[in-house]
Amino acid sequence: MAQGAIKKVVLAYSGGLDTSVILKWLQEEYGCEVVTFTADIGQGEELEPARAKAQAAGVKEIYIDDLREEFVSDFVFPMFRANTLYEGAYLLGTSIARPLIAKRLIEIAAETGADAISHGATGKGNDQVRFELGAYALNPEIKIIAPWREWDLLSREKLMAYAESRGIAVEMKRDGTKSPYSMDANLLHISYEGYDLEDPWVEPGSDMWRWSVAPEQAPDEPTTIEIAFEQGDPVAIDGQRLSPAELLAELNRIGGANGIGRADIVENRYVGMKSRGCYETPGGTILLKAHRAIESLTLDREAAHLKDELMPRYASLVYNGYWFAPERKMMQAAIDQTQQVVNGEVRLKLYKGNVMVVGRKSETNSLFDASIATFEEDAGAYDQADATGFIRLNALRLRVAGRKRG
Structure with missing residues (x-):
C-alpha cells in the first residue's frame, strides 16, 4: 500500500523491541496515525510501561485493556469443553488468545475510525494467519499491515540497529538479562x-x-x-x-x-x-x-465418543485460526449442548x-448405576443371559466372512 493510503492504523502493541520498531516504521512508511492496543490476558508483566513508550512515540490514542476474564470465560473454557488437544499434545495456549486480540483490534478500529490494523507476527508463523483470519471474519473490509512481510528488518541485529538510529529505547528485563527464547x-x-x-x-x-x-x-x-x-x-x-x-x-x-x-x-x-x-x-x-x-x-457413551471424534478437527480449527468460522461455531453449539449435564x-x-x-x-447427572455395574449379586438389575444374543448378532458378519475364508 502506498503512503497516504492508510490514515489511521490500530497496532497490537506490547512495547517490546518488535512492536516498538513497528510503531515507528508505520509512522515513517505509511505517514499514518497509530493507535496502540495492549491486551492484559494474564501474561504477568507490568503493562503501564507500554503506555509511556507509546506516549513517547507521539501516540495520542492508547488502549490498555484488561481482558483476563473474557479470555478465560469466552475462549479458554469453551475450548476445554471440547477436551481440545492439537496433535495429541498441545493445549493451544497461544492459539486461543489470538482471536480475542483480533476481535478487540477490530472493535478499536471501529471506535477510533481507523481503516487498518497491524500486528507483529512474522511471515513464518501461525499467528499472522490467526490474527488476519479473525480480523477478516469480523470486518471483511479491514486493511491489514503485516510489517514482517514487507520490510527487510529480518533479524534481531537489524531491528536493534533501526531502534538505535531512531532513538527507540529497548529495555532489558528488570534483572538486566533477557531470555534468549521467543x-x-x-x-x-x-x-x-x-x-x-x-x-x-x-x-x-x-x-x-x-x-x-x-x-x-x-x-x-x-x-x-x-x-x-x-x-x-x-x-x-x-x-x-x-x-x-x-x-x-x-x-x-x-x-x-x-x-x-x-x-x-x-x-x-x-x-x-x-x-x-x-x-x-x-x-x-x-x-x-x-x-x-x-x-x-x-x-452418554455415544455422545462422549462423538465428542472425541470431533475433537481433532476442532483443535485444528483453533490452531489454524478459524475460531470465528461457521464450522467451529457449529461444532461449539453441538459440544455445548452435551455440557448441560x-x-x-x-x-x-x-x-x-x-x-x-x-x-x-454428580448428585444430579451421574449415569453410573452401582446396582448394574456391581460384581456382586445384582438382584436382577441386569440379566447376563441377554449378552448371548447380543454377541451372536454382532458376530454374525464375522462368522459369515470366516466361513468364506475357510
Whole structure:
C-alpha cells in the first residue's frame, strides 16, 4: 500500500523491541496515525510501561485493556469443553488468545475510525494467519499491515540497529538479562521457541522454565484438590467459588508448585513447516484431566465418543485460526449442548508432575448405576443371559466372512 493510503492504523502493541520498531516504521512508511492496543490476558508483566513508550512515540490514542476474564470465560473454557488437544499434545495456549486480540483490534478500529490494523507476527508463523483470519471474519473490509512481510528488518541485529538510529529505547528485563527464547504468556500458558530449542535433540535447560518446578523437585507429599463443574465449566476449587480468571490462575499456582504442565513438542504449523516449542500449562493440564473425569460419569457413551471424534478437527480449527468460522461455531453449539449435564465434582491428586483422578461424583447427572455395574449379586438389575444374543448378532458378519475364508 502506498503512503497516504492508510490514515489511521490500530497496532497490537506490547512495547517490546518488535512492536516498538513497528510503531515507528508505520509512522515513517505509511505517514499514518497509530493507535496502540495492549491486551492484559494474564501474561504477568507490568503493562503501564507500554503506555509511556507509546506516549513517547507521539501516540495520542492508547488502549490498555484488561481482558483476563473474557479470555478465560469466552475462549479458554469453551475450548476445554471440547477436551481440545492439537496433535495429541498441545493445549493451544497461544492459539486461543489470538482471536480475542483480533476481535478487540477490530472493535478499536471501529471506535477510533481507523481503516487498518497491524500486528507483529512474522511471515513464518501461525499467528499472522490467526490474527488476519479473525480480523477478516469480523470486518471483511479491514486493511491489514503485516510489517514482517514487507520490510527487510529480518533479524534481531537489524531491528536493534533501526531502534538505535531512531532513538527507540529497548529495555532489558528488570534483572538486566533477557531470555534468549521467543516467549509468549497468558493465563493459560507460557511458550518458548528459538535459541537452542531449534535443535529438537537438545533438552531445554532447567533455567528456561518460569512457572513450574521440575517434577523431581516437587514436594514429596501429594496435593489433593477438588474441582466443581457446572455445565462443563469449572466454578470452584475446594468449595471456594472463583471467577474464571481467578480459578485458572489458582490452578496454575497449584499445578506449577507440583511440577505439572511441562510439554516439549514438535508441531506442524499451518504454513507448512515443523516447529519445536516448549510449553508450561499447569492449570490447563489439570483442567483437561478433571473435565474428562466428570464427563466420564455424566455423558452418554455415544455422545462422549462423538465428542472425541470431533475433537481433532476442532483443535485444528483453533490452531489454524478459524475460531470465528461457521464450522467451529457449529461444532461449539453441538459440544455445548452435551455440557448441560456435566455437573459435579472431581477429586485429584497432584504429585511430581502427575495429575491423578481419585474421585468423581454428580448428585444430579451421574449415569453410573452401582446396582448394574456391581460384581456382586445384582438382584436382577441386569440379566447376563441377554449378552448371548447380543454377541451372536454382532458376530454374525464375522462368522459369515470366516466361513468364506475357510
